[in-house]
Amino acid sequence: MKRVHVAAAVIRGVDGRILIARRPQDKHQGGLWEFPGGKVEDGEAVRVALDRELEEELGIRPQAARPLIQIRHDYPDKQVLLDVWEVSTFSGEPHGAEGQPLAWVSERQLLEYAFPAANKPIVAAARLPERYLITPDGLQPSELLAGVRSALAQGVRLVQLRAPNMFDAQYRDLAVDVQGLCAGKAQLMLKGPLEWLGDFPAAGWHLTAEQLRKYAAGGRPFPDDRWLAASCHSAEELVLAAQMGVDFVTLSPVQATATHPDVQPLGWEAASELLTHFNLPAYLLGGVGPGDIERAWQIGAQGVAGIRAFWPQ
Numbered sequence: 001m002k003r004v005h006v007a008a009a010v011i012r013g014v015d016g017r018i019l020i021a022r023r024p025q026d027k028h029q030g031g032l033w034e035f036p037g038g039k040v041e042d043g044e045a046v047r048v049a050l051d052r053e054l055e056e057e058l059g060i061r062p063q064a065a066r067p068l069i070q071i072r073h074d075y076p077d078k079q080v081l082l083d084v085w086e087v088s089t090f091s092g093e094p095h096g097a098e099g100q101p102l103a104w105v106s107e108r109q110l111l112e113y114a115f116p117a118a119n120k121p122i123v124a125a126a127r128l129p130e131r132y133l134i135t136p137d138g139l140q141p142s143e144l145l146a147g148v149r150s151a152l153a154q155g156v157r158l159v160q161l162r163a164p165n166m167f168d169a170q171y172r173d174l175a176v177d178v179q180g181l182c183a184g185k186a187q188l189m190l191k192g193p194l195e196w197l198g199d200f201p202a203a204g205w206h207l208t209a210e211q212l213r214k215y216a217a218g219g220r221p222f223p224d225d226r227w228l229a230a231s232c233h234s235a236e237e238l239v240l241a242a243q244m245g246v247d248f249v250t251l252s253p254v255q256a257t258a259t260h261p262d263v264q265p266l267g268w269e270a271a272s273e274l275l276t277h278f279n280l281p282a283y284l285l286g287g288v289g290p291g292d293i294e295r296a297w298q299i300g301a302q303g304v305a306g307i308r309a310f311w312p313q
């Protein structure tokens, strides 16, 4: 079976809401909601196909568009490569040019719509920002809170509270305070022994590679309505993460870092190759910073994660 290459768009309006459409009943995956788009023709550039499909289906012309995520999915009757772009500005007023119903929905509301099975990582990618802040080691709680507060003021929307040297009660107290700071502004990911995390009202949990190896076979240890993420460093760990059903990963180290001088970095080329075979949102980490976001998008990453690189000085 030949894999069908599809160009699709997460289209964002000025208020941040996302445009979705319902597929006609008689089509493949009919009746389900989708991100507008369609098949790339032989010899056609993906971006050209995207523009053509959005014109045909919605009567709009994308202006700013950038790669969001690529997903290879095998349906029983069809294999697809969904090449998904984020469209942040466009001209024209979108309408269902083929009679299809449209809806503008918030990131959170995306969870209430039924999409084809291949779309789960697209919905995750649409709900995740391009930067992922990981808190540095060895800070006093007051310094940590001050840093998180300034990072939020600078627009950080996803935070991992990493405090490997703290004990349970200390970490949980800090997590309560950080959660308070993040409320309504950012999603908070916790990291630590699983028994600390279970009943805490954070956005989700981030597993170490060691935890991933230990728990992957058991599937998701937490409810589906929370994020589950994992730290990966190799093709093998990416496979485990996908098998476990995590929502997103960090892939590291892309480049050498001062804090881990003994670890061999992947390099951009290997990172790119690894992501080609991976269907979930992935943040590049290690020796990369805010200036690398565009390059990260070009190789199929969600964006960039950082400890020092994103920590307000």
Ligand SMILES: Nc1nc2c([nH]c(=O)n2[C@H]2C[C@H](O)[C@@H](COP(=O)(O)OP(=O)(O)OP(=O)(O)O)O2)c(=O)[nH]1
Pocket: 006, 007, 008, 027, 028, 029, 033, 034, 035, 036, 037, 038, 039, 053, 078, 080, 082, 116, 117, 118, 119
């Ligand atoms: N556009 C789009 N297609 C999706 C999504 N998720 C998903 O599995 N698909 C699948 C369904 C279809 O098999 C294929 C898209 O083909 P299509 O039917 O939209 O193609 P098209 O617009 O060119 O329509 P047509 O020429 O076949 O009438 O990708 C999605 O979010 N958006």
Ligand SMILES: [Mg+2]
Pocket: 036, 037, 038, 039, 057
């Ligand atoms: Mg279509």
